[in-house]
Amino acid sequence: MKSEMEQDLFKVLVTEEQLKRRIAELGGALYERFAGKNPLFLGVLKGSFVFMADLVRACQLKSDVEFIAVSSYENATVSSGRVHINHDIQQDISGRHLIIVEDILDSGNTLAFLKDYFLTKGAASITIVTLLDKPARRTKAVTADLVGFTVPDEFVVGYGLDYAQAYRNIPYIGVLKPEVYAGQ
Numbered sequence: 001m002k003s004e005m006e007q008d009l010f011k012v013l014v015t016e017e018q019l020k021r022r023i024a025e026l027g028g029a030l031y032e033r034f035a036g037k038n039p040l041f042l043g044v045l046k047g048s049f050v051f052m053a054d055l056v057r058a059c060q061l062k063s064d065v066e067f068i069a070v071s072s073y074e075n076a077t078v079s080s081g082r083v084h085i086n087h088d089i090q091q092d093i094s095g096r097h098l099i100i101v102e103d104i105l106d107s108g109n110t111l112a113f114l115k116d117y118f119l120t121k122g123a124a125s126i127t128i129v130t131l132l133d134k135p136a137r138r139t140k141a142v143t144a145d146l147v148g149f150t151v152p153d154e155f156v157v158g159y160g161l162d163y164a165q166a167y168r169n170i171p172y173i174g175v176l177k178p179e180v181y182a183g184q
């Protein structure tokens, strides 16, 4: 029997097996780039919390982790265009090699904002890793250095990604039935 969350899904886009395989590849690529450089993994909450946990374990680098919480969607499926910092980083990042970990790059508002923000705080370098890239909706000129999967122009949930704060605990990536968010 389908769970109450699964009943809201129209289809599965990326399976658990596909996620596992791709994240192992991303971890390997990061290891090659950053071995010996003591990078700082910087997760963008809330959406990245599941991906971050799997990625840092797939990448056996000597490194530390930090988090920033930002939001811009406000219970909608399109960006408000305003990025709010809900919880800031708690350490000095000047001179550090940052690996920004995102669940999705969509309009680009969030990552364009964060790149500027961390550069003004003195990061030595910024590498962007996003699990999902949705290029069809880009309004800001920002690109990721490493992408897990390129996705079509559909609102996706699961594996950390929410709609109105729900569905983050689905263990794969799915597409919501439009009637779930109709009239938002």
Ligand SMILES: O=P(O)(O)OC[C@H]1O[C@H](OP(=O)(O)OP(=O)(O)O)[C@H](O)[C@@H]1O
Residues within 6 Å of the ligand: 044, 045, 046, 047, 048, 070, 071, 072, 073, 074, 079, 102, 103, 104, 105, 106, 107, 108, 109, 110, 111, 162
């Ligand atoms: O490229 P963009 O259009 O800016 O979209 C990407 C951002 O949208 C989501 O965050 P959201 O603002 O929904 O907050 P959340 O991470 O707490 O869910 C997601 O986690 C990304 O951070």
Ligand SMILES: Nc1nc2[nH]cnc2c(=O)[nH]1
Residues within 6 Å of the ligand: 073, 104, 106, 107, 154, 155, 156, 157, 158, 161, 162, 163
């Ligand atoms: N859950 C979710 N959050 C997003 N933030 C930007 N794009 C998306 C999306 O497709 N799904």
